Amino acid sequence: LDGHIDSILYGTMICPAPNIVNVNSQKQIKLLSLSDSAIDQIVKSNTGTIPYTIPAGTYKGVDYPVNGIATLCNIIVREDMPDDVAYSIVKTIAENFDRYPTVASAMSLAKKEEMDRDMGVPYHPGALKYYKEQGWIE
Incomplete structure (x- = not known):
């Protein structure tokens, strides 16, 4: 890793997300967790978000849980x-x-x-x- 983000994927509704699975089929991916303080700050300032952890093994080669957020569905x-x-x-x-x-x-x-x-x-x-x-x- 060189300290730069090569890609960010947001707006997935399904886990495993097809767009992430597609990228992962061509290259090894590394998913980064948000810090607890970042998650708390996001959830407190955005009423439509909740803490969410992507379970280990959801994506090929990602054998660790990934802490982040989920957005609630609305119409x-x-x-x-x-x-x-x-x-x-x-x-x-x-x-x-x-x-x-x-x-x-x-x-x-x-x-x-x-x-x-x-x-x-x-x-x-x-x-x-x-x-x-x-x-x-x-």
Whole structure:
């Protein structure tokens, strides 16, 4: 290592991430952990992030855990989306929540009861109505 980053890959939804697997199939990779203090600082300043460790062995030749962060999934819609449409979207997601890890393994980190987590942006009134009905928000 010469002290320079050759590449950074961000925005992966699945672990192992196909883009990292692709690079790793051609070259040996080294994944770097974030320090505990960096993780704490990121999580405190970004409500949509959580600490996450990529397990050892997830990628070929990476036989150590890699400490970092994961970003929570959110849906951003136009503010003029009809309330009933936003409500239906949120309700459909909640009612089918247990199916998502079969589509994207990273979704196994998510919890249905945390769908109302404050992401730092206003809730759509339709989503807010559903969250209140579930008792997740007062």
